[in-house]
Amino acid sequence: MEIERKYLITQPPAGYSSHPYHFIEQGYLSTEPVVRVRREDDVFYLTYKSKGLLEREEYNLPLTRESYEHLIKKADGHILTKRRYLIPLEDSGHLTIELDVFEGRFKGLVLAEVEFPEREEAERFIPPSWFGEDVTFSGDYQNSRLSRLP
Template sequence: MEIERKYLVNQVPADYMEFPCHAIEQAYLCTSPVVRIRKEDDSYYLTYKGKGLMAREEYNLPLNEQAYTHLLKKADGIILTKTRYLIPLEGSDHLTIELDIFDGTYKGLILAEVEFPTEEEALTFIPPQWFGKDVTFSGEYQNSRLACDLSR
């Protein structure tokens, strides 16, 4: 089960580049249900995500580079590229901010996600001051929806 909140970010923290990061490329084979392939650095995954905005089922299966390349040719829509910075949430011993800075089609888009162990913790979360608008429940900034926005 994935439980997360998502926010637009207008102003990143000055020190964000000091934190670990991953280069991510991902594409969608299906959006209902969500079936995604992802390259993260030198690792490859196939992911299934169930319905939902804040909480939903999520299953990750490993792929090799050959399988990823084959499936990438079958993907629909836009291939998303971004750099994900992993920033420990100040004042928490177990939460991490995933700061996604998009490249390519969505260059300039910056989103922050925080995953939670429980829905209660997600619903009572008070975001850092530098987070912008909460877009968790709109679904507008789900990556699967961004990949299908062919008007870009």
């Protein structure tokens, strides 16, 4: 189960790029239901996600590089590329901000996601002051939706 909040970021915090990051490339074989192939650095997998905004089921299946390269060519819409910076959330003790800085077609878009172990914790979450608009429930910034933009 994936439980996450998502925020639009207009001004990332100073020094964000000094944090560890992953390079991510992903494409969507289907957006209803969501079936995605992703390369995260040198790890490859296929993901299924159920419907939902704050909370949804998610399953990952490992892929070989060859399988990924075959499937990414079959993706509908745009291939998304981004750097995901992992920033510890101070005072939480266990949460991490995943700061997605998009490249390519969506260069300039920055989103922050925070995943939670329980729905109640996600509902009580108070974001850092540098977070912008909470877009969790709009769906407009879901990667699967971005992939379909004209």
